[in-house]
Amino acid sequence: MKLYAERPVRACLQLLSDLLALSWAVLWITTALSLREVITGLDRPGELIASSGEGVSEHMATAAEAAERVPLAGEALAAPFTSVGGAGESLASAGTSLQESVAALALYLPLVTAVIPLALLAATWLPARARWVRQAATVRSIRTMSPQARSRLLALRALTAVSPSRLTDAHEDPVGAWHADDPEATRVLAAMELNRLGLRSV
Known part of the structure; x- marks a missing residue:
C-alpha cells in the first residue's frame, strides 16, 4: 500500500496534511481530557455539601433521641432537632444530586468536545487521503x-x-x-x- 506520492512536492504536501490532521486530533483529545479534569474538580463542593448534610442529619437524630428520653417534654424537645435533621437530609440529597450532575457533565461535555472536531476530520481529510491511497494502488496495478x-x-x-x-x-x-x-x-x-x-x- 502506497501512502505518499513519488514526486517530492506532492509527498511533502501529503505529509504536512497528515501532520496537521494528527495535530488537530491530539489538540481536541487533549482539550477534552483537560476539560474533563476541570469539570471533575467541581465534584468537590457536592461532596462537601453531601457530607455536611449527612453529618447534620446524624447529629440531629442523636440529639432528638436524647431529647425524647426527657420525661413529659421529650417529644416537644425532640421536634426542633428532628426538623433540623430533615433539613440535613435535604442538604445531603442536594449534594448527591450535584455530584451526579457533575459526573454526567464530565462524561458528555468532553465527549462532545472531542467527537465533533474528530468527526469533521473524518469527513474531510480522511476520505481524501483514502481516495488517493486507493487510486495510487490502482495505478500501481496498472x-x-x-x-x-x-x-x-x-x-x-x-x-x-x-x-x-x-x-x-x-x-x-x-x-x-x-x-x-x-x-x-x-x-x-x-x-x-x-x-x-x-x-x-x-
Whole structure:
C-alpha cells in the first residue's frame, strides 16, 4: 500500500496534511481530557455539601433521641432537632444530586468536545487521503501491464479525472485521440494522470 506520492512536492504536501490532521486530533483529545479534569474538580463542593448534610442529619437524630428520653417534654424537645435533621437530609440529597450532575457533565461535555472536531476530520481529510491511497494502488496495478495497455488505461483515467480545460490544452480532441489510439496523445494523457496523483512515469 502506497501512502505518499513519488514526486517530492506532492509527498511533502501529503505529509504536512497528515501532520496537521494528527495535530488537530491530539489538540481536541487533549482539550477534552483537560476539560474533563476541570469539570471533575467541581465534584468537590457536592461532596462537601453531601457530607455536611449527612453529618447534620446524624447529629440531629442523636440529639432528638436524647431529647425524647426527657420525661413529659421529650417529644416537644425532640421536634426542633428532628426538623433540623430533615433539613440535613435535604442538604445531603442536594449534594448527591450535584455530584451526579457533575459526573454526567464530565462524561458528555468532553465527549462532545472531542467527537465533533474528530468527526469533521473524518469527513474531510480522511476520505481524501483514502481516495488517493486507493487510486495510487490502482495505478500501481496498472503499471504491471504492457506499456501500450498501461498508457491507454492511464489515459482513460485522465479523461475522467483531469479537468476539461487541461485536457484540451493537451489535445484539441482528447477523447477522439484516445479512441483513435493516437500514441502521442495517449502518452500525454497518461502522463497527466500520473502527474495528477504525484506519481512518476514508468
